[in-house]
Amino acid sequence: MDERSTLDELSTAVLAVSRHRSVREVLQTIVKAARSLLDCEYAALGVPDDQGGFAEFVVDGVSDEQWAAIGPLPRQHGLLAAMLHDMRPQRLPDVRSDPRFGWWPAAHPVLKDFLGVPITDGEEILGALFLANRRSGEFTAEDESLLAVLAAHAAIALTNARLYEQGRELTLLEERQRVARELHDAVAQKLFSLRLTTEAAAAYVRKDPARAETELQEIRRLAAQATEELGQIVAELRPRELADTGLVETLRRRAALLDRVHEARVEFVAELTGKLTAAVEEVVLRVAEEALHNALRHASASVVQVRLADGGRGVVCTITDDGTGFDTSVPAAANARLGLSSMRERARRVGGTLSVASRPGGGTTVTLEVPRG
CATH class of the missing domain: 3.30.565.10 (Histidine kinase-like ATPase, C-terminal domain)
Structure with missing residues (x-):
């Protein structure tokens, strides 16, 4: 691939990554773009959790049947752990000969040449991007540089996606709080008044029936208001x-x-x-x-x-x-x-x-x- 074609494909990949707002979509797009850009058989991206595993682990080049046969998500061990704690890229001619290599499940595809680049935000490692089995020879220093550029843009897109989803969650929380206030200020107050008026009506039933009837009319009025206001709030709750x-x-x-x-x-x-x-x-x-x-x-x-x-x-x-x-x-x-x-x-x-x-x-x-x- 000539330099112009490489730049065009890199630009296309960066735009594709930046286009999405959800975290999952960003991760999937990064993996697909990286695999296509460097023409390899397999690509994966892992986002660590704080329990020694992965909050997200997205793959490309593995069928759903293969993925199901492989089993549970990997833990942070071997090269995966190294990539999540070391800012340096890892480029290996054969991943199996590296002393940090551990094992993989029986259904796991056989990986040989390997390129891994961390996705970072300042000093924080957000995740790691892994490629394996380049179709036209082993990974080169130029490949490493290209993947580093894509990883840098991926970090921005991933951070933005997280902020977007957090913003949505905050909006939902604020909406729940608003509804709670509406229920308390409108309906709860009416129900409280209903209870007091009912108690008053009960007290007047025998000694002052006319006053009791007046209180009952007030109960009907308050109940109608509460029903109307509750209906309005429920209507606003319609998604x-x-x-x-x-x-x-x-x-x-x-x-x-x-x-x-x-x-x-x-x-x-x-x-x-x-x-x-x-x-x-x-x-x-x-x-x-x-x-x-x-x-x-x-x-x-x-x-x-x-x-x-x-x-x-x-x-x-x-x-x-x-x-x-x-x-x-x-x-x-x-x-x-x-x-x-x-x-x-x-x-x-x-x-x-x-x-x-x-x-x-x-x-x-x-x-x-x-x-x-």
Whole structure:
């Protein structure tokens, strides 16, 4: 590759990396760009956690089947540990002959020539970029320089992506706090007044019926106000994404976000045609969110899939996981653990049904079927 072509490809790679806002997308783009830029068989990027493992470990050049066969994420050992504690790049003709090399699982691809460059922000190592098995000879000093440039831009993009996601989390926190204040200032105060007025009415029932009737009218007025104000707050809680982009895109973004922040793979499949009413969209979203929460927090699942499709009665949303499952013959325990009662109540409000299929060790499938509205 001539110098002009190399610069063009490097520029394309840098622009691709800088284009994304989510951490997961940035990592995946860095790995793909590095592998393409230096024409090698394998590329990986590891972001360490503080427990001796990796918060993120992204690979390119390994199929999903191979990755599943390799097993759990690697720990910080051998060359991986060296790359996470040493600012110097590592360029080796054969990684297996290096004294720091330990081992790899039986299903792991065989790596020979190796190039590793840290991704740094000042004195902090954010991660490390690894390449192996260059197709046209061993890695050169020029390759090392190119990868260092890409790593420098990757550090900026990764830092920006983290700041963006932290900003989103802060926005969500502030919104929750605002809603809490609204509930306290508006509805809670009305309910407090309702309680006092009810006590007053009870006291006047026998000795002054006319005064008791006046108090009861005040109770009706306060209850109506509280109902109206609560309805307004609930309306504001409707996710803005539903109004802006619709159910399919909102669920796609939810799944993508959860896939980035959890070890489990979260997939989304949409086969839905036509439109839904706002009420139905919100029910489907809330039930899907609750089922996803259960699968990721309680089921120890490695793969969770959300599928949205047309159904006989209207719309079917299925959330399936390969987690621990549970005994459906013990409904009380299941309801308490998974919040099935609230999900079923949501479905009932829009004329739908919710069913759960599960068995110990066999995963869980939650199926919501609702009319289009």
